[in-house]
Amino acid sequence: MQYDLLLSGGEVMDPGAGLRGVMDVAIAGGKIAAVAPSLPSKQALRTISVKGRLVMPGLVDMHAHVMVNGHDMGGQTDHYCRGSGVTTLCDAGSTGSSNFSALRGMLDHHVRTRVRAFVNLSAIGITGTSRGGELSHFPYADPEGCARTITENPDLAIGVKLRFGPNLVWEYSAEPVKLARKTADMAGGVPMMMHITDSPVPLPDLIAHMKPGDIVTHCYHGRNHGIMGQEKQFVLKEVVEAQRAGIIFDCAHGRNHFNFRMIEKALDQGFLPDTISTDLTTTSASTGPVWDLPTTMTKLLHFGMPLEDIVRRATANPAKLMGYEGTVGTLKPGANADISVFELRDGHHELRDSDGNSVTAKRRLLAQLTVKDGRVWYERPAE
Ligand SMILES: [Zn+2]
Known part of the structure; x- marks a missing residue:
């Protein structure tokens, strides 16, 4: 099968679908085509390495x-x-x-x-x-x-x-x-x-x-x-x-x-x-x-x-x-290829609530890549 896009080597985390582990995510025709430990990148028009990142719906x-x-x-x-x-x-x-x-x-x-x-x-x-x-x-x-x-x-x-x-x-x-x-x-x-x-x-x-x-x-x-x-x-x-x-x-x-x-x-x-x-x-x-x-x-x-x-x-x-069960919010094959890739970044992150209280978090989720309906919609610029 020909893939439009392959996100390779990321840590897939989709608890709704019971998916967890280092896997590749393949996309074709705007849908999730496959999620598996090793998918052939030569079948993909574009491959993006997301090694070390969290791959979520x-x-x-x-x-x-x-x-x-x-x-x-x-x-x-x-x-x-x-x-x-x-x-x-x-x-x-x-x-x-x-x-x-x-x-x-x-x-x-x-x-x-x-x-x-x-x-x-x-x-x-x-x-x-x-x-x-x-x-x-x-x-x-x-x-x-x-x-x-x-x-x-x-x-x-x-x-x-x-x-x-x-x-x-x-x-x-x-x-x-x-x-x-x-x-x-x-x-x-x-x-x-x-x-x-x-x-x-x-x-x-x-x-x-x-x-x-x-x-x-x-x-x-x-x-x-x-x-x-x-x-x-x-x-x-x-x-x-x-x-x-x-x-x-x-x-x-x-x-x-x-x-x-x-x-x-x-x-x-x-x-x-x-x-x-x-x-x-x-x-x-x-x-x-x-x-x-x-x-x-x-x-x-x-x-x-x-x-x-x-x-x-x-x-x-x-x-x-919202009435999207199985088509959105999941990485199951056949679902719309909406994917977010995150870095869990260590550091000292100051966070505030709505009432003026603040805490310092040691980890923070930072979006790195967003795919919407199979197309790359956002890529964080290199720092
Ligand atoms: Zn409101």
Whole structure:
């Protein structure tokens, strides 16, 4: 068989597919053709040695923003993704029924990163102003329009987004959650994703209205009513039970949602996020503390989470939730040839959380090469 590209001699790490070890990865026709210890380079048009590097599926960011506040990463989305090994992302409800078509137009004409999106329960999407968030004014809630937008865009829209927090919802009760869940049912039983940072209502009262497959995002925020309640000592039993029952906990870093003390405690207690994501926006990518997905992964690695657990939660797990099981977030032959190659670089790397705390990590994931649909999309310049 003729290969378009061969990545030779790297340490393959694809826990979702059960692949681990020094292997070559062959690509043909935009798909993964073979993964095996020794593939013939004379059959490849181009061979790149990735010896000493980690070879993973292209990363999948479960929570980022292409169009928050009207534009944000917009046409620059690829610029932020390709240099960090991200080939697929999920826009977490930047737009609602009234402006989803703008997101669609942006993606169709200006973005090569593979994207799916949650549709905001609010017609206006996330357009933050000091006068209140997108659902602080009840008439902006548009369950019918949201459900219709999802059913009319089945290739792009995958669920309902609700931001629950102070000045974000019209009332501090479970009503907004119930309405989001009802909207998701109207759209054919799709998942809902709920932002929970600094909730005015205890988390168990909200997740009681969610279903398995629904997503709680910002699970490691350090503000009010997080996964450890107001005591902030132990993960609440309702939260542990919800995760066991199939509710997904996503870590979405962002500028306000990632607290090292919470992470350290939660990991010590065995509470791992189901998906690892950035909540990336132009600001958090260009001035920190998020920077990119590998940096968020590096932070979890620093706090002792095993690398294979991290990779699974930034590849196969989010790919499955986005409806891409077996085709994205995996190196299995036949899957789309989205591949990220990383160096695990030793050194002293200063990392910050969202609340001004910092740590020094001894290892850091650094993207070296990104392949998207079989084509080299990024190569780190020689240093
Ligand atoms: Zn977000």
